[in-house]
Every structure is written in C-alpha cells, then in structure tokens.
Amino acid sequence: MDRSFHFRRRLAAQLLGVALAGMSAAAVAGCGSDVEKEGQGGQGGQGGQGGQGGLGGSGGQGSFFNTVTECFAWPQEGSGGAGGSGGAGGAGGAGGSMVPPCPPKGDALMHVEGMSDPGICGVVVNTEGTFDDGQCCYEVTYESCGAAGRPFLVEGRARAASRARGRSTWMESALPAPDLAGLSPDERALLAAAWTRDGLLEHASIASFGRFALELLAVGAPADLVARTHEAALDEVRHARLAFALASAYAGEPLGPGAFPFVGGNLSVSADLADVAARAVREGCIGETLASLVAAEQAARATDPAVREALAAIAEDEARHAELAWRAVAWALGSGDAAVARSVRAAFVEALAVGASFEVQVGGAGALEAHGRPEAAVLRASMTRALDEVVRPAAEALLGSLPAPAREGRERAEHG
Ligand SMILES: [Fe+2]
Numbered sequence: 001m002d003r004s005f006h007f008r009r010r011l012a013a014q015l016l017g018v019a020l021a022g023m024s025a026a027a028v029a030g031c032g033s034d035v036e037k038e039g040q041g042g043q044g045g046q047g048g049q050g051g052q053g054g055l056g057g058s059g060g061q062g063s064f065f066n067t068v069t070e071c072f073a074w075p076q077e078g079s080g081g082a083g084g085s086g087g088a089g090g091a092g093g094a095g096g097s098m099v100p101p102c103p104p105k106g107d108a109l110m111h112v113e114g115m116s117d118p119g120i121c122g123v124v125v126n127t128e129g130t131f132d133d134g135q136c137c138y139e140v141t142y143e144s145c146g147a148a149g150r151p152f153l154v155e156g157r158a159r160a161a162s163r164a165r166g167r168s169t170w171m172e173s174a175l176p177a178p179d180l181a182g183l184s185p186d187e188r189a190l191l192a193a194a195w196t197r198d199g200l201l202e203h204a205s206i207a208s209f210g211r212f213a214l215e216l217l218a219v220g221a222p223a224d225l226v227a228r229t230h231e232a233a234l235d236e237v238r239h240a241r242l243a244f245a246l247a248s249a250y251a252g253e254p255l256g257p258g259a260f261p262f263v264g265g266n267l268s269v270s271a272d273l274a275d276v277a278a279r280a281v282r283e284g285c286i287g288e289t290l291a292s293l294v295a296a297e298q299a300a301r302a303t304d305p306a307v308r309e310a311l312a313a314i315a316e317d318e319a320r321h322a323e324l325a326w327r328a329v330a331w332a333l334g335s336g337d338a339a340v341a342r343s344v345r346a347a348f349v350e351a352l353a354v355g356a357s358f359e360v361q362v363g364g365a366g367a368l369e370a371h372g373r374p375e376a377a378v379l380r381a382s383m384t385r386a387l388d389e390v391v392r393p394a395a396e397a398l399l400g401s402l403p404a405p406a407r408e409g410r411e412r413a414e415h416g
C-alpha cells in the first residue's frame, strides 16, 4: 500500500532524527561515551531478558511478554473431593488429603484473572500448579496486545476498563456514521467487538499518559515534555470517542467504557528515571510507534469514509505520541546515568526479540477490511515492518547495535 509505505518512511525519518539529536545532546552533556558503551552490548546478547521469542521469556517489569505467578483459591465449589482429576502438583503437604489436586495447567486458564483484560492478547500457563495455603499457583506468561495504542501496564499486564452498555457520553458526535449497508449481522457484531476493544485500549491510553505526566514531574523532566504529554492524553480521549462512536454504530446501541480499574484504587508513580524511561520505551517507543503504523495500514485499506477519517486521525496522532516517547527517552539517556542506558537497552532488546510474534485480532478481506479490520496476517506484517524499519533503526541510532530478531518470532510473524 503506497499510502502506508510513505507514512512509514516519514515516521522512520522523523524518529531517526529524534534519536540522532538525542545522541548529540548526550554527547554534548559529556555522557555519550556511557551510552555508547551500553550500546556496544555489555549487557548480554541475544534475548538478554526475553528468551528466544516464544512465550517462555521471562520479561522484566512491564513488558509485552511478562511472566508472573498467578494464584487462585482452592478448592472451589464443584472442584470435587479427594482424589479429583489428577492434575500435577497435588495438594501437597501432610494432612492435605481432603483437598483435591490443583487443576492441570491446561485447565488452569479458566481461573486466571487476567484472561478477561482487553489488553491481553495471549496467555500461557507454563507450569503445573502447586498448592500452598489454600491456593493453587502457576507460572503464567501474559502477552499484551501490540497494536492498539499506548497500553497502561501494571506488573506487565495491560489494564483496561470493561465495556459499559448504554453509555453514550464517550461517542464522538462529529464523526459521520459508517455505512452499514451490505454488512451481515455477524460482520456487524465482529466490527462492534473490535472497535469496542480499541475504544477500551484508547481509554487505557489516557490513564497511561496521566501516569506518564506525573512520572515526568517526579523525575524533573522539562516543561515541554510535560505539556506534550498532557496534550497527548487529550488526543487519546478523542481516539476513544472515535472508536466508541464506530462500535456503537455497528452494535446499534450506545457503548462506552466503565470505570478504569486502578489496582485497589491506587496509582503507583515511579520517581526512578531508569524505570520511567524503560516504561516509556515499552508503552511509547514500541506501543505508539506500532499503533501509528498499524492505524495507517488500516486507514489505507479502509474504504468506508467514517472509518478512514477516524483511522487517519488516529495514525497521525499516534505518530506524534511516538515521537514524544522517543524524545522523552532521549532526554532520559542524556542524564548520563548508566542504569538508565541499561534499562532502556534491555526494554528495546526484549521488545525487538519477541515483538514480531504479537497476536492480533481477527479481521478479514472485503467488508471487514473496508471497515478497518484487515486480515490478521496483514496487521502482523505491518507490525514486523514497523519494528524492522522504524523502531530498530531509531533504537540503534540511540543505543548502538542491538541483537538480531529471534528467528522463531520472525517465522511466527511471517507464517502465523
Ligand atoms: Fe490512541
């Protein structure tokens, strides 16, 4: 697609410019050598953190792949008596004979809380359960969705609100309605679900920028970055409203987001520059760059005027957000703090190692593509190009050479 090709080239040049300017600033500040040293790979080559591109990588704090321990209360109602279904792990411990064994890992998925998060595109239970103190615990790897804007990550999970039916206050009224003629009920349902999910993830981007603005203040960032972050949060409000307007039109009823699920009602704000910079890499340099390029690809293929208008606006805004993230990371590297350079590098290495294996939503040719939902293979290829042609060159300009992508991830991207 010509239009998305030019968009990608333009964004690649733009981000490369930001990265090179960041390097120059770091050199002027007298810390270029530190950054360069990190860039030459002191920290461990291929897959330093992320493994070889499958789900087994043990991601650091907050990543597209993140491995955590998940527990649920056991036994549960209807889980059977002693000697239940024979899962590994067992009740363990003396005197546990009345407790049925933990479910086998294949059955544990239905109990894992994060499965219902709209920001989670894949979950793998890596281990059999172990029983401890009334709970069955498993090692679980979550894969955050890679293509729907800036995620709000908490301990590696992308959090988002749930859908609220009948909520019309999040619909962008200025957007013309999509043309529903020729869409089957199934296609309308699929489009409603897809745009609802995007709306929820755009809504989560507002929270992500809200937290980022506070963290920029906490690490003493310049006013320009703080101002642009607040402006970007307002863009995300508009994106959410565009997505919910489309979702509502396809669904034939008003749809919007419910309350945002801050854990325990609290928001954790980091004042650690290395931590803030690494999250900016994951949420912004990767998340928003991919979001922009995927939206551009969707827009280039969409023929419905309302859908095209929404996607084109989102693609332009996300490109600006991506640039903001790269500026923020370049500024953080300019501190000359070796811990910042290490954590930024690790975040890029991990994302580039596993990123090409992102799962994407199901779409299709014809009517679905016309309404902004091309086939999964198209989106996956778009993300791969985004990583190879935009993210990697800019990251290498900032940090020096990075390990080549994991082969397994690439094969999944090309053939999956
Ligand atoms: Fe957005």
Ligand SMILES: [Fe+2]
Binding pocket: 149, 150, 205, 236, 288, 317, 318, 321
């Ligand atoms: Fe964004």
